[in-house]
Amino acid sequence: MNFFRGAAVIAAKDLRSELRTKEALNATISFALAILLLFSFAFDPDADMVKQISGGLLWLVFAFSSALILNRSFAREVPNDCLDALISSPASGAQLFLGKAAANYALLLVVEAVALPVFGIFYDAHWTRQLGLLVLVLLLATWALTVIGTTFSALTVNLRLRELMLPALVYPALVPALMAAIQLTNVLVGSDTLDRENYIWFRLLAGFDVIFTLLGLAMAETVFVG
Amino acid sequence: MRNRVLYAFAVVSAALLAMNLYTIFMKLPDELNQGMIYRIIYFHLPAALTCFTAFFCGLVASAGYLTTKDMRYDAVAASVTEVGLAFATVNLVTGSIWGRIIWGIWWTWDARLTSMFVCWLLYVAYLMLRRAIEEPVQRARLSAVLSIFAFTDVIIVWKSIEWWRTQHPGPVLTIRGGGGMAPGMQAPIYWNWLAMMLLGAILVAVRMRQENMRREIDSLRREAYAF
Amino acid sequence: MPDGAATVQIEGVWKYFGDYPALRDISFDVEAGACLALLGRNGAGKTTLLRILGGLSRPARGRVRVLGGDARTASVRERIGILGHGIGVYDELSATENLEFHARLHGMRDPRAVALHWLERTNLLPVRDGLAREFSRGMRQRLAVARAFLHEPMLMLLDEPFTALDDRAIALLQSLLAGARSRGATIIMSTHQLREALELASDVALILRGSLAYRGERTPEMLADAGWLYRHYGEKE
Numbered sequence: 001m002n003f004f005r006g007a008a009v010i011a012a013k014d015l016r017s018e019l020r021t022k023e024a025l026n027a028t029i030s031f032a033l034a035i036l037l038l039f040s041f042a043f044d045p046d047a048d049m050v051k052q053i054s055g056g057l058l059w060l061v062f063a064f065s066s067a068l069i070l071n072r073s074f075a076r077e078v079p080n081d082c083l084d085a086l087i088s089s090p091a092s093g094a095q096l097f098l099g100k101a102a103a104n105y106a107l108l109l110v111v112e113a114v115a116l117p118v119f120g121i122f123y124d125a126h127w128t129r130q131l132g133l134l135v136l137v138l139l140l141a142t143w144a145l146t147v148i149g150t151t152f153s154a155l156t157v158n159l160r161l162r163e164l165m166l167p168a169l170v171y172p173a174l175v176p177a178l179m180a181a182i183q184l185t186n187v188l189v190g191s192d193t194l195d196r197e198n199y200i201w202f203r204l205l206a207g208f209d210v211i212f213t214l215l216g217l218a219m220a221e222t223v224f225v226g
Numbered sequence: 227m228r229n230r231v232l233y234a235f236a237v238v239s240a241a242l243l244a245m246n247l248y249t250i251f252m253k254l255p256d257e258l259n260q261g262m263i264y265r266i267i268y269f270h271l272p273a274a275l276t277c278f279t280a281f282f283c284g285l286v287a288s289a290g291y292l293t294t295k296d297m298r299y300d301a302v303a304a305s306v307t308e309v310g311l312a313f314a315t316v317n318l319v320t321g322s323i324w325g326r327i328i329w330g331i332w333w334t335w336d337a338r339l340t341s342m343f344v345c346w347l348l349y350v351a352y353l354m355l356r357r358a359i360e361e362p363v364q365r366a367r368l369s370a371v372l373s374i375f376a377f378t379d380v381i382i383v384w385k386s387i388e389w390w391r392t393q394h395p396g397p398v399l400t401i402r403g404g405g406g407m408a409p410g411m412q413a414p415i416y417w418n419w420l421a422m423m424l425l426g427a428i429l430v431a432v433r434m435r436q437e438n439m440r441r442e443i444d445s446l447r448r449e450a451y452a453f
Numbered sequence: 454m455p456d457g458a459a460t461v462q463i464e465g466v467w468k469y470f471g472d473y474p475a476l477r478d479i480s481f482d483v484e485a486g487a488c489l490a491l492l493g494r495n496g497a498g499k500t501t502l503l504r505i506l507g508g509l510s511r512p513a514r515g516r517v518r519v520l521g522g523d524a525r526t527a528s529v530r531e532r533i534g535i536l537g538h539g540i541g542v543y544d545e546l547s548a549t550e551n552l553e554f555h556a557r558l559h560g561m562r563d564p565r566a567v568a569l570h571w572l573e574r575t576n577l578l579p580v581r582d583g584l585a586r587e588f589s590r591g592m593r594q595r596l597a598v599a600r601a602f603l604h605e606p607m608l609m610l611l612d613e614p615f616t617a618l619d620d621r622a623i624a625l626l627q628s629l630l631a632g633a634r635s636r637g638a639t640i641i642m643s644t645h646q647l648r649e650a651l652e653l654a655s656d657v658a659l660i661l662r663g664s665l666a667y668r669g670e671r672t673p674e675m676l677a678d679a680g681w682l683y684r685h686y687g688e689k690e
Contacts, residue, residue: 016550080541173379225525441471
């Protein structure tokens with residue numbers, strides 16, 4: 001079977017299950033909104049402050065709330081030993097990884113699409129001014145979040161302490177991608193123009209995505225087949 | 227036999243450390259700007275070098291496990307990472323003490339400090355993952371994968387954070403293009419690195435033996451429960 | 454697959470949990486069209502061996518060839534069906550969706566038609582749009598059986614198939630297994646329920662503490678006296 005078609009079948013199944021129950025999606029969106037609320041107590045959200053820290057704020061919201069979706073991704077396969085049925089199917093480990101990652105990516109982008117305008121309203125941030133570039137940052141950094149999260153979600157799926165382990169693994173590993181995303185988002189939402197120096201962060205994000213996507217695909221069989 | 231080798235290593239390492247301590251505290255003069263506290267670099271820097279050597283060995287051992295499925299590689303990876311983490315802690319703590327005296331603060335979010343902390347967290351996560359998996363073969367496989375991810379990540383973390391913020395003193399060793407130290411003052415760094423590597427090797431050997439025994443006990447328990 | 458070659462070839466397979474060998478130097482073949490009962494007590498290594506044959510796990514040492522290839526190649530797994538301890542069905546999806554998903558995963562041409570066909574065969578057609586979560590235990594089991602058989606596998610691996618099933622599902626499974634055999638499929642099932650297994654089996658393998666203790670055809674003595682094998686080849690109590 002075609003590599004991408006196999007992955008698409010798995011991604012479609014995951015999205016269908018998630019959209020039927022909306023368990024992870026609802027929880028993640030309300031968690032994201034709650035963090036947005038809590039941040040308003042952490043500092044006084046005046047215009048200057050928002051300009052300085054909007055990137056950090058947004059990406060912490062995205063990163064923390066994504067843990068719920070990433071956790072569900074493989075936890076969904078645990079009841080009834082569905083993961084065994086998937087691994088023993090003709091789909092390869094890499095297809096399974098890619099399919100899961102694609103579904104997670106779509107769900108994370110939905111959460112971001114909801115959280116971003118709410119952030120704009122709550123904090124009077126002008127996030128639409130350089131929308132094109134901001135979307136590019138979102139797409140690149142969310143993919144980084146997705147590959148790291150999906151890999152570690154697969155790694156911890158059979159552990160008793162799954163929910164506890166995932167954040168401890170994901171966040172330190174994400175530091176470079178989050179840093180780049182925060183830096184770029186600060187500039188873009190703060191309505192500054194990107195200068196040459198900032199493009200290095202795009203390169204970092206793209207490099208991070210490529211390296212960990214390849215590593216994730218290469219290691220998938222090892223992770224799934226004992 | 228193996229015990230004797232281990233003891234011999236321990237004696238050499240202890241002698242070397244004593245000799246280094248003598249040189250560092252009795253023979254070397256105070257540094258012009260920093261005074262006496264600069265001596266901490268003789269522990270701070272070798273600890274960092276030892277910990278990265280250890281993490282690199284962990285990467286090699288993990289790749290070795292995945293290609294051969296020999297559990298001895300897993301024991302090496304586990305021991306080496308644990309010992310490396312101990313030296314990483316030494317590095318962070320000594321650096322923090324130095325920072326308190328020279329900069330007046332315990333911690334600053336400078337590039338190297340941040341990177342080292344991220345690196346420390348990643349390998350703590352590695353050890354946590356190991357503790358969370360009970361079945362030895364599954365533990366070996368999954369932690370080997372994590373070790374490969376962690377090492378790759380550490381490289382990117384170091385590069386990226388360097389772009390962002392730098393406050394830490396530049397390279398001091400001549401081989402890294404630095405030249406901040408008088409020639410006589412550099413030698414003890416290398417000697418202490420050697421001493422720490424020896425100490426590290428001893429600790430790894432002891433930990434490995436423990437790890438192998440633990441596996442044996444585990445297998446005996448399984449044997450006993452098989453009926 | 455070359456003519457005359459066995460469907461399953463197991464050569465010197467070892468599998469460890471740490472240092473403990475769960476499988477010790479297992480070697481045997483299973484001919485095409487045979488129905489092998491894999492016998493042994495709990496913890497003997499039956500599940501471990503079945504997982505290796507199904508491509509869910511790899512042997513530490515030794516070689517396994519399934520349907521002429523490695524169990525981890527896609528073309529081989531397309532022709533294997535597995536019914537394990539878990540039913541492998543998604544609770545939040547409907548019966549049709551569950552089967553359609555597995556048909557797609559196996560690259561079948563008309564997944565929807567395949568799903569409906571199997572829903573009919575398993576008497577689940579009236580509840581085809583019901584979520585698996587809402588099904589009774591027996592209905593879920595029949596759905597699981599349909600999932601394992603829908604791609605018409607040439608090798609069926611069943612792990613303790615009769616323990617969890619109710620009588621309707623057992624009857625369904627038995628008729629499907631008979632059908633599979635008549636089209637030349639090979640069946641390997643682990644079980645400690647001797648009578649049901651021996652009635653179906655043409656061959657028998659007994660595993661004791663990870664080692665192969667007996668491998669041969671199922672003889673009339675075994676059928677007449679289910680404990681015969683254990684008394685002759687089992688361990689002394």
